[in-house]
Every structure is written in C-alpha cells, then in structure tokens.
C-alpha cells in the first residue's frame with residue numbers, strides 16, 4: 001500500500017536516520033519531515049536525500065495546533081512517526097517548561113490532528129482508522145532507575161525522575177489514552193540510549209569525540225559508574241520501520257542494544273579507539289577524563305529487555321557496540337565540517353540557503 005507518512009523531528013539525530021530509511025527504502029511513499037528546526041534540528045543531516053522526489057519538508061512547530069492541523073490537511077497522511085521532542089536531560093533540569101510544551105502539548109496536538117483527519121467530522125473528509133497508524137517514539141528513561149540487577153520490560157511501572165523523562169512519560173500516557181478512549185491506532189516504542197552519525201555534540205559520545213580531537217577535558221558525572229544500554233542509531237531506525245509496519249495495534253515495544261556500559265568504561269573504550277585513529281600513544285586521550293559534579297536526580301542504571309521485539313518481529317541489533325562505535329568515530333572524523341558547523345551554530349543557516 002502506498003503511504004504518506006509525517007515524520008516529526010526528522011531533522012534531529014534519530015529522526016534524520018528514520019527519514020533516510022523510509023525515503024530510500026520506500027520510493028512509493030511520500031515522506032513529510034515536519035520539524036521546527038530548534039537548536040537540535042539540522043537539515044544538513046539530510047542533504048544526501050533531500051533531493052528525492054518522495055521527500056517533503058514542512059517547517060512547523062508542533063506546539064502550534066492550528067499549523068499542525070494545516071499540515072495534516074495538506075498531506076492527508078496515512079501514518080505518523082513522532083520523534084520531535086526536547087531531548088536533553090540537562091536542558092530539562094534548567095528549563096522544564098519547554099519540555100512540557102513540546103513533549104506533552106505538542107504530542108497532544110499531533111494526536112488531535114491525526115484523530116481529526118482520520119476520524120473527525122469537521123473537515124467532512126474523515127478517512128477512518130483502517131490502515132492508519134500513529135507511532136510514538138519514546139525512551140527507556142520513563143521507567144526510572146534500576147539497581148545492579150534486572151531489566152525494564154514493557155510491563156515495568158513508569159517512574160520518571162527528570163523533567164525530560166516525566167514529560168516523555170506524560171506523552172506516552174496520552175498516546176495510550178487516545179488509543180483506549182478514541183480507538184486511535186497507535187504503537188509505541190521505548191528505546192535505550194542511541195549513538196551514531198549526526199549525534200548532537202551535547203551528548204556524551206559525540207562530546208567526547210569532539211573533545212578528544214580538540215584535546216579538551218572529557219567530563220564524566222560523579223564516579224562514572226552510571227550504566228546505560230547503547231544502541232546504534234541505524235538499528236533504532238530499522239526497529240521503528242518494523243514496528244510501524246508490523247507491530248500490533250495498541251502495543252508497546254522496548255528497543256535496546258543488549259549492550260550495557262558504565263560511562264567510565266565506555267569513555268575509556270572510546271579513548272582507546274580514538275588514540276588508534278589519531279595515531280596517538282595508547283593512554284593519551286584517557287588523560288583528558290575529568291570527573292565533574294553529579295547531575296541532580298541521576299538514575300544509576302537503565303537496562304532494556306528487548307526480547308518482545310526480538311521474538312515477535314525478529315529484530316536484533318545488526319552491529320556490536322565496538323563496530324558501531326568504530327563507524328561513529330569514522331563518521332565524525334570524516335565529517336569534521338559538520339561537527340564544526342554544529343559547534344559554531346553555523347548549521348542553522350542551512351535552512352535559509354536551501355529553502
């Protein structure tokens with residue numbers, strides 16, 4: 001079936017990989033990238049695919065309900081994949097309101113628009129829910145923290161601790177509520193930490209790559225024992241493709257890398273690979289490691305049980321962490337202009353030149 005899919009947040013880190021996966025794999029589909037281009041949105045992430053005839057871009061803020069509805073009316077989507085969000089925990093601690101606006105209100109605006117177009121009456125062109133799907137992309141952080149044992153499953157009780165995870169948890173609840181209350185066809189994925197090309201350098205891995213190249217300190221929170229599960233971003237995009245097309249209506253799927261690392265070990269692995277890449281003496285980059293004051297409310301450990309998506313849909317990560325990290329380092333080394341543009345803020349001019 002031909003589809004028109006609105007992908008929100010398509011200019012961001014994960015969204016750009018999802019857009020690329022869909023525009024190249026499904027030439028018959030129309031893919032509409034709906035993005036407000038905040039500091040995290042970068043159309044340079046898509047410059048290899050933006051010429052494709054099935055790719056469209058709409059610069060729209062999901063907090064603007066009317067503007068969102070206009071885009072839905074214009075394209076009459078059969079599907080929505082919702083990634084647009086404020087996504088950085090430290091920023092949420094500094095300013096929670098922006099997270100409530102985009103992650104909660106913005107999500108509700110999208111749910112309302114989908115409901116209106118697919119099953120509403122005011123437009124007079126309701127298409128019905130048959131063949132439609134609203135895929136909400138969320139995080140494992142909604143489940144809170146684990147001790148040294150155990151995993152988050154799809155049935156784990158929500159227990160968010162940061163303003164970011166609280167806003168994502170609220171958005172997840174609204175998505176489920178629209179399914180239970182109005183019958184909106186939804187699927188939801190909760191994924192662990194992603195890494196890979198196009199990652200904004202405020203996050204741990206790209207920040208460390210950037211700082212190692214520039215001989216700057218590598219900041220590690222607390223004692224470095226915080227543990228996260230890491231997934232290569234292209235494997236996340238493939239999981240989204242699978243759940244969007246084959247997931248069961250109303251169901252949630254955990255997505256993870258079966259790959260837990262303490263921050264300190266991860267940064268040491270990164271230092272080792274970077275030393276080899278840069279032709280530096282082994283141990284050179286590790287000297288840049290600097291322990292910094294802990295983040296308030298920091299969750300000790302996240303670990304995802306991704307057995308449901310594995311058993312039901314046959315998804316499994318395609319690369320090991322060492323392979324994914326090597327690909328990521330190569331990408332950042334080959335795209336230092338991208339990194340420089342992002343760190344200097346110049347990437348924001350791309351939209352003005354291109355559109």
Ligand code: NAD
Nearest residue numbers: 009011012013014036037038040041061062084085193194
């Ligand atoms: P990102 O910050 O890199 O990108 C977010 C995108 O959303 C940007 O392009 C930005 O311009 C856009 N956006 C922000 N506010 C908007 C608004 N009001 N209207 C329209 N567009 C807006 O985020 P990411 O890391 O790619 O994460 C994407 C999604 O995946 C988020 O929903 C996040 O919660 C979820 N997620 C992320 C991770 C991770 O490790 N990064 C893990 C699991 C889930």
